[in-house]
Amino acid sequence: xxxxxxxxxxxFPSGAPMMLTEEYKDQxxxxxxxxxxxxxxxxxxxxxxRDSRAREQLNxxxxxxxxxxxxxxxxxxxxxxxxxxWIQAPLAGVDPYLTQxxxxxxxxxxxxxxxxxxxxxxxxxxxxxLARKSLTHFRAQQCKEWERIVPTVLHKKTLGILGLGxxxxxxxxxxxxxxMRVIATKAHPEGRFVNVDKLxxxxxxxxxxxxxxxVVILLPLTPETKNLIGEAELRLMKPTAYLVNxxxxxxxDETALIRALSENWIAGAGLxxxxxxxxxxxxxxxxxxxxxxxxxxxxAGPRGDYMELLNRQFCQNLRRFIDGRELIxxxxxxxxx
Numbered sequence: 001x002x003x004x005x006x007x008x009x010x011x012f013p014s015g016a017p018m019m020l021t022e023e024y025k026d027q028x029x030x031x032x033x034x035x036x037x038x039x040x041x042x043x044x045x046x047x048x049x050r051d052s053r054a055r056e057q058l059n060x061x062x063x064x065x066x067x068x069x070x071x072x073x074x075x076x077x078x079x080x081x082x083x084x085x086w087i088q089a090p091l092a093g094v095d096p097y098l099t100q101x102x103x104x105x106x107x108x109x110x111x112x113x114x115x116x117x118x119x120x121x122x123x124x125x126x127x128x129x130l131a132r133k134s135l136t137h138f139r140a141q142q143c144k145e146w147e148r149i150v151p152t153v154l155h156k157k158t159l160g161i162l163g164l165g166x167x168x169x170x171x172x173x174x175x176x177x178x179x180m181r182v183i184a185t186k187a188h189p190e191g192r193f194v195n196v197d198k199l200x201x202x203x204x205x206x207x208x209x210x211x212x213x214x215v216v217i218l219l220p221l222t223p224e225t226k227n228l229i230g231e232a233e234l235r236l237m238k239p240t241a242y243l244v245n246x247x248x249x250x251x252x253d254e255t256a257l258i259r260a261l262s263e264n265w266i267a268g269a270g271l272x273x274x275x276x277x278x279x280x281x282x283x284x285x286x287x288x289x290x291x292x293x294x295x296x297x298x299x300a301g302p303r304g305d306y307m308e309l310l311n312r313q314f315c316q317n318l319r320r321f322i323d324g325r326e327l328i329x330x331x332x333x334x335x336x337x
Contacts (some may be wrong), residue, residue: 009081258286
């Protein structure tokens, strides 16, 4: 690339839990003296409140933007940023960015690839709590009842993973430490994965459901995966099996899942995502009261050093961008992941 300035527009709300501190901004500037950093979060917020002056300032900023990095993105970003070449999304999910305009453009989108450890740990928190009957023990403790329950042992049980990406592979490694058998689906099941006993293409998901003692959903929400797991699929599962969903709520038909849990088609579930995301689970949702369900508020992804890891990836990608090399975490915009 030439020695011209590289205009990087960043948009992280100040005061938010995941904000871009001065230290992180300095890390970005240190990548190259060509970097020119422009902060857009306040302008984006003001524009949404119909501030015409903020809109004009934002238009001028976006007209020169080469790179966009942040949580709060402007409306019509692609048409307003004709020089834009790359968007770094701050999360693993990129749905908010993928307008048809962006999908049809030449702009590259990268996702955050920093979730393997915390999400795989969350998955096994669910699995261990469900297997060791921790919900029942906790309720007994609240009532001061001394109740002994026979738990499930993970050794030799089958873990099924729907969507063997980086998080799935990290989960498979943990499963092997417990002596579990691992089967999984993967969009492109070529190659060998040392911690997976059987790898299937996406259309093999019903086999995974039928064979597994614990099923973990790690699929993106696409037209193909929406309500992928419905009544017929849940009835394929063993009555002793558990479902864990930490990907997207819309992959599972929630009405069918509530019925499956209420009528004991399956033994229980650990749910971190719901169809109401990013909003909260309504107070009248039946999931709150089901005795065999663990509910968490889409909390599998955060960690204390999230912004440190995110900014490190962005700076690595920025160096690659300047050098004309392939970026980390490139999204297939048509597949939406």
